Amino acid sequence: DTAVSQTPKYLVTQMGNDKSIKCEQNLGHDTMYWYKQDSKKFLKIMFSYNNKELIINETVPNRFSPKSPDKAHLNLHINSLELGDSAVYFCASSQTSGLLYEQYFGPGTRLTVT
Amino acid sequence: QQQVKQSPQSLIVQKGGISIINCAYENTAFDYFPWYQQFPGKGPALLIAIRPDVSEKKEGRFTISFNKSAKQFSLHIMDSQPGDSATYFCAARTYNQGGKLIFGQGTELSVKP
Numbered sequence: 001d002t003a004v005s006q007t008p009k010y011l012v013t014q015m016g017n018d019k020s021i022k023c024e025q026n027l028g029h030d031t032m033y034w035y036k037q038d039s040k041k042f043l044k045i046m047f048s049y050n051n052k053e054l055i056i057n058e059t060v061p062n063r064f065s066p067k068s069p070d071k072a073h074l075n076l077h078i079n080s081l082e083l084g085d086s087a088v089y090f091c092a093s094s095q096t097s098g099l100l101y102e103q104y105f106g107p108g109t110r111l112t113v114t
Numbered sequence: 115q116q117q118v119k120q121s122p123q124s125l126i127v128q129k130g131g132i133s134i135i136n137c138a139y140e141n142t143a144f145d146y147f148p149w150y151q152q153f154p155g156k157g158p159a160l161l162i163a164i165r166p167d168v169s170e171k172k173e174g175r176f177t178i179s180f181n182k183s184a185k186q187f188s189l190h191i192m193d194s195q196p197g198d199s200a201t202y203f204c205a206a207r208t209y210n211q212g213g214k215l216i217f218g219q220g221t222e223l224s225v226k227p
Contacts, residue, residue, distance in 0.1 A: 048214065107155075
């Protein structure tokens with residue numbers, strides 16, 4: 001019954017590797033997001049997709065590439081991982097019709113780059 | 115102008131007391147102000163939200179007070195309980211930016227029994 005799910009929950013990898021994080025939502029929402037939470041717990045948006053179309057692309061290195069195969073899925077692929085990529089990555093979703101646009105967050109993926 | 119400033123960074127309150135967390139913003143285009151609660155190892159969860167045409171919203175023990183002219187809003191937790199111990203984030207959104215939320219820096223609340 002999980003609304004927004006992410007896999008894996010933990011990801012430990014070495015510098016230079018390529019890794020992917022997957023996100024799925026079963027809320028029927030049309031918009032999905034990736035946020036990064038750093039070691040000081042600051043949350044910052046990275047990307048947003050609406051109906052599979054990229055609508056927000058913040059200042060994120062080109063090594064990060066989101067992909068949305070359908071409205072319910074948003075994956076994040078990271079090339080050539082660096083130490084500074086270590087963080088918790090959260091997927092979120094919302095429905096853009098209606099007034100409030102509540103965003104629902106997944107449980108997070110803790111990425112550790114060694 | 116896109117920033118949301120949150121204070122205090124950390125807060126210790128006795129059980130039964132009132133916890134107050136404050137946020138300030140500059141961008142008058144913000145049209146939606148949610149508060150999120152995050153427990154360790156979990157994702158942020160929406161707690162309560164307000165639109166700028168309302169000065170106060172209450173849900174159970176949680177109240178948002180909104181001062182549009184001062185561009186400030188605050189979260190009040192009445193009768194604080196140890197189970198409220200978590201990190202709280204205020205946020206703001208502009209309608210025409212795809213739902214992007216700008217988060218405050220977070221407040222780590224500890225409620226002592």
